[in-house]
Amino acid sequence: MKEKLYQRLIELTNGKQSSQLLQTIAKAKWSKRIIPSYMKVYDIKLEEVSKKQQQFSSLHDFFTRELLEDARPIEQNTTTYVSPVDAKIESFGRIEWDMTFLVKGKPYALQDLLGNTERAAQYADGHFIVFYLSPADYHRIHSPIDGRVLRQYTLGQKSYPVNQLGLTYGRKPISHNYRSVTELKVVKNQQVAFIKVGATFVNSIVLTNTTTQWRKGEEIGYFSFGSTVVMLFEKDAIEFTDNVVQGSPIRMGEAFANML
Numbered sequence: 001m002k003e004k005l006y007q008r009l010i011e012l013t014n015g016k017q018s019s020q021l022l023q024t025i026a027k028a029k030w031s032k033r034i035i036p037s038y039m040k041v042y043d044i045k046l047e048e049v050s051k052k053q054q055q056f057s058s059l060h061d062f063f064t065r066e067l068l069e070d071a072r073p074i075e076q077n078t079t080t081y082v083s084p085v086d087a088k089i090e091s092f093g094r095i096e097w098d099m100t101f102l103v104k105g106k107p108y109a110l111q112d113l114l115g116n117t118e119r120a121a122q123y124a125d126g127h128f129i130v131f132y133l134s135p136a137d138y139h140r141i142h143s144p145i146d147g148r149v150l151r152q153y154t155l156g157q158k159s160y161p162v163n164q165l166g167l168t169y170g171r172k173p174i175s176h177n178y179r180s181v182t183e184l185k186v187v188k189n190q191q192v193a194f195i196k197v198g199a200t201f202v203n204s205i206v207l208t209n210t211t212t213q214w215r216k217g218e219e220i221g222y223f224s225f226g227s228t229v230v231m232l233f234e235k236d237a238i239e240f241t242d243n244v245v246q247g248s249p250i251r252m253g254e255a256f257a258n259m260l
Contacts, residue, residue: 025059026058026059026060026063026224027058027059027060027061028058029057029058031058031059031060032056032057032058032059032061032062034059035053035056035059035062036053038059038062039053042134042135042136043136044136048067048068048071049065049066049067049068050065050066050067050068051065051066060224063135063139063224064139064140064222064223064224065138065139066140067138067140072086072142072217072251072252072253073253074216074217074253075253075254075255076216077255077258078146078187078216079187079188079258079259080145080255080257080258080259081144081145081192081231081238081255081256081257081258081259082142082144082145082216082217082252082253082254082255082256083131083144083250083251083252083253083254083256084131084141084142084143084144084194084220084229084231084252085131085133085137085138085139085140085141085142085229085252086133086137086138086249086250086251086252087131087132087133087134087137087229087249087250088131088132088134088247088248088249088250089129089130089131089132089244089245089246089247089248089249089250089256090130090131090132090228090246090247091128091129091130091246092127092128092129092130092240092244092246093127093128094125094126094127094128095110095123095124095125095126095127095128095232096125097124097125098124099111099120099121099123099124101128110123110124110232113179113195113230113232114155114181114193114195114232115153115155115181119183119193122191122193122234123193123232123233123234123235124235125235126232126233126234126235126236126237127232127233127237127238127240127257128230128231128232128233129230129231129240129244129256129257130228130229130230131228131229131230131231131250132228133223133227133228133229138252139222139223139224139227140219140221140222140252141196141219141220141221141222141223141229142217142218142219142220142252142253143209143214143215143216143217143218143220144192144194144216144231145184145186145187145192145214145216146186146187146214146215146216147184147185147186147187147192147213147214148184148185148186148212148213148214149182149183149184149211149212149213149214150183150184150185150191151181151182151183152180152181152182152183152207153180153181154178154179154180154181154205155178155179155181178197178198178205179195179196179197179198179205180195180196180205180207180221181193181194181195181196182194182195182196182220184214187259188237188259190233190234190237190259191234192231192232192233192234192237193230193231193232194229194231195229195230195231195232196221196223196227196228196229197227197228197229197230198223198227199223199227199228204223204224205221205222205223205224205227206221206222206223206224207220207221208220208221208222209221217252217253233257236260237259237260238257238258238259238260239257239258239260240256240257241255241256241257241258243255243256244256244257
């Protein structure tokens with residue numbers, strides 16, 4: 001009953017007009033007045049940020065803030081994957097033989113997530129990891145590894161929340177929200193899927209890197225609001241590092257998996 005009620009409430013408010021209204025408010029010049037209270041609520045410090053508080057033109061400008069150049073050291077080992085975002089590790093583990101994985105007890109099908117059965121089969125018996133970005137986090141997205149872009153495409157339209165309530169009661173938001181999928185070919189001839197998932201109301205995932213060669217640590221885009229990143233790996237391709245613990249924070253540039 002609670003799950004159905006939650007889904008119905010989100011459906012009533014998650015429309016085109018409400019999304020446009022939220023974006024308009026966040027980008028309005030007067031919204032910069034909200035920044036101090038936003039920082040207080042989410043305990044955001046500016047020591048690592050490239051601008052001073054008064055230099056931000058709007059709440060959206062603050063939300064998509066950039067960091068100082070050396071704020072996030074990048075693990076340089078060429079066969080090590082680094083976190084593409086500042087986030088919490090929401091879930092990780094093995095992809096089942098039937099091409100599904102579990103998040104908050106919900107099974108997610110790779111075919112739904114990637115929109116293609118053949119591409120989904122590439123990751124059967126492999127591994128997955130889910131990074132959740134809260135409203136407090138730095139929302140720029142970076143490349144987790146050196147690699148060549150094989151393909152990029154978008155799927156989905158509306159977006160459910162990807163917070164704790166959304167993952168628990170939503171209609172499988174990870175595989176049904178608006179999302180941007182990138183598949184990379186990396187060293188050792190491995191293939192990896194890198195999925196950026198949109199959040200409630202706002203589907204804006206902005207790609208700032210349009211090249212076909214990604215370098216580890218370079219910016220490739222940003223989220224306009226809180227969201228999620230999912231990564232998929234082939235069978236026998238990686239092992240997670242010891243710092244990968246469900247619910248633990250991780251910063252962009254920190255190692256989370258080594259190639260086998």
